Amino acid sequence: MITYFITLVGLSDCGGVCSMRWSAMKLKYRQVVIAERCKECGFCIEFCPKQVLTKASETNSRGYHPVGTGEASECTGCNICSMVCPDFAIYVVPVEGKHFSV
Ligand code: SF4
Numbered sequence: 488m489i490t491y492f493i494t495l496v497g498l499s500d501c502g503g504v505c506s507m508r509w510s511a512m513k514l515k516y517r518q519v520v521i522a523e524r525c526k527e528c529g530f531c532i533e534f535c536p537k538q539v540l541t542k543a544s545e546t547n548s549r550g551y552h553p554v555g556t557g558e559a560s561e562c563t564g565c566n567i568c569s570m571v572c573p574d575f576a577i578y579v580v581p582v583e584g585k586h587f588s589v
């Protein structure tokens with residue numbers, strides 16, 4: 488249902504959601520995963536429009552496989568992964584581009 492909504496309103500390229508137009512600024516991003524919060528629900532993996540997220544092979548202290556970080560060059564910084572995470576376990580930060588360096 489959420490996938491249908493995202494496709495319907497044209498948000499999959501993230502240009503439609505971000506008034507900052509960060510994607511147009513050609514910034515690069517990396518995902519930050521708080522592994523101990525992740526419960527392996529897979530929402531972020533399912534709804535990432537670039538499909539850059541996967542499950543890590545190792546487990547956290549609760550026995551879940553947290554999300555592993557994806558390929559930075561593919562991440563648009565749309566933040567859909569953080570918006571759909573019920574446990575606030577993932578977010579993205581800009582790492583390289585016109586205005587940012589982390
Ligand atoms: S911000 Fe999250 S959902 Fe968006 S492309 Fe990057 S990893 Fe995927």
Ligand code: SF4
Nearest residue numbers: 525526528529531572
């Ligand atoms: S949505 Fe959150 S809790 Fe679910 S797999 Fe992704 S990071 Fe983990």
